[in-house]
Amino acid sequence: MDASAELPDYRDDPHAYEVEEQSRPDEMAMIDGVAAAATAVLDRLPAEAAVLDLCCGTGLSLMGVVGHPHARIALGVDNCRSYLDHARNRYSGRSNVSLLEGDAIDAVLPETCFDLVILCSAYHHIEDDRKPSLLQRVYDVLSPNGRVVVGENLLPPYQPGVPDSYSAAVRLFYEQVLVTALEHDPHLPAGVHGLIQRVAQYGYDGDYEYKTSVDIFLRHLPGQSARDRARS
Numbered sequence: 061m062d063a064s065a066e067l068p069d070y071r072d073d074p075h076a077y078e079v080e081e082q083s084r085p086d087e088m089a090m091i092d093g094v095a096a097a098a099t100a101v102l103d104r105l106p107a108e109a110a111v112l113d114l115c116c117g118t119g120l121s122l123m124g125v126v127g128h129p130h131a132r133i134a135l136g137v138d139n140c141r142s143y144l145d146h147a148r149n150r151y152s153g154r155s156n157v158s159l160l161e162g163d164a165i166d167a168v169l170p171e172t173c174f175d176l177v178i179l180c181s182a183y184h185h186i187e188d189d190r191k192p193s194l195l196q197r198v199y200d201v202l203s204p205n206g207r208v209v210v211g212e213n214l215l216p217p218y219q220p221g222v223p224d225s226y227s228a229a230v231r232l233f234y235e236q237v238l239v240t241a242l243e244h245d246p247h248l249p250a251g252v253h254g255l256i257q258r259v260a261q262y263g264y265d266g267d268y269e270y271k272t273s274v275d276i277f278l279r280h281l282p283g284q285s286a287r288d289r290a291r292s
């Protein structure tokens with residue numbers, strides 16, 4: 061029998077998702093980093109800013125912006141109903157927050173233009189052949205002076221199209237994730253350890269988690285020459 065079938069799952073389970081996130085200092089640092097960067101952008105934007113969080117999940121990545129005085133609206137889009145229900149509950153007291161169920165790439169949005177777009181742990185959830193379309197969408201909905209904040213856990217370099225090279229990069233990445241999770245909590249419960257293994261397994265299988273490297277991400281960025289990308 062496939063041993064991975066025994067692993068606990070967080071897909072469609074918002075509580076399991078957040079338990080897994082909170083067990084991982086790397087993920088929490090990324091979410092905090094996104095909040096700090098988004099706050100810095102909003103500080104410089106005029107009041108009445110429109111914020112879009114694509115693949116907002118349970119709403120963790122919106123936490124840093126919803127209370128900012130310049131955030132006129134904060135719209136989160138996700139295709140997982142149970143995660144969105146959790147986010148709706150989280151932000152039930154916030155009149156500037158809306159949550160939309162749909163595909164990040166082609167959901168019809170209520171506004172045409174956003175001053176800040178957040179992609180937090182979003183890019184690696186999009187199938188490889190649709191990744192450029194996600195980044196193109198961000199580019200298309202951004203206002204002329206808009207800014208994008210990206211938080212992403214990218215693999216070390218690997219050879220695209222070579223499965224062993226990709227698997228080795230996933231393994232290296234998740235060995236480090238486990239090291240940091242165990243440093244954070246040496247008594248990591250077995251169920252939480254299993255959730256982290258589940259994330260890694262999705263990565264190996266190329267199912268739900270479509271991990272990729274920084275080089276590939278930079279190649280997918282629209283509207284810039286390769287030289288500009290290398291400089292930025």
Ligand SMILES: C[S@@+](CC[C@H](N)C(=O)[O-])C[C@H]1O[C@@H](n2cnc3c(N)ncnc32)[C@H](O)[C@@H]1O
Pocket residue numbers: 091114115116117118119120121137138139140143162163164165179180181182185186
């Ligand atoms: C790792 S979670 C990140 C959630 C949130 N941004 C955070 O930082 O906690 C990835 C999210 O992407 C969502 N997702 C995956 N594919 C999607 C798609 N095509 N359109 C919209 N959401 C998608 C999943 O449902 C999940 O909530």
